[in-house]
Amino acid sequence: AIRLTPIANQVGQSVITVTVEDAGLDNLIDTLADNKTTSKQFTLTVTPVNDPPRVGAVNDVAFVEDGTATVPVTDINAGPNESQPLRVRALSSNESLVLPEVTYTSPQNTASITLTGGADQVGSAVITVQVTDGGADNDLATEGDNLTTSTTFTVVVNPVNDAPTINSVDTVSVDEDGQLSVNLLGISAGGGETQSIRVSAVSLTAGLLA
DSSP states (O other): OOOOOOOTTOOEEEEEEEEEEOOTTTTOTTOGGGOOEEEEEEEEEEOOOOOOOBOOOOOOEEEETTOEEEEEEOOOBSSTTOOOOEEEEEEESOTTTEEEEEEOOTTOSOEEEEEEEOTTOOEEEEEEEEEEEOTTTTOTTOGGGOOEEEEEEEEEEEOOOOOOBOOOOOOOOOOTTOOOOOOOOOOBSSTTOOOOOOOOOOOSSTTTOO
């Protein structure tokens, strides 16, 4: 038997010639004068297979609470010597913290992901970027022969100090020489925060309130 090993990522046909040589009447294979040979040929066809698509590593990113960030994705391709249509998706491990939105047009080799932080959310999430090719039939809609390559990166959403909150207070009145208690509602540290709070009140009309 002979072992045939195609060069990586190459397809096509080649004619293989197999030669059998005897050692001649002197039974010495290295004395060529009296040796005889017989040759046969056959055709080898190296058929293509769908290689997985490729995508470059994506750097980790950080942004502040309630913010956004845009992340580039590079080195997108269908694989060695291939040109199928491609689709890029991004999935978040914590959608309440950060939602990714992909901008990509096949067959470009770059994409961008817009990351939008959830309101008043902080922490970290892993974003999985998936690049899918159209398979042997060049059709992304027929999933059976498609191949997908993934890469991940980490997003950190850092906290910022949100302003404290208080509800609006309606206009009130009180009789001369009287007293009035005004309820203050909706007081919080803001944005789901838990800092200590101080409440103060100042009159803008001097000499009216004690």
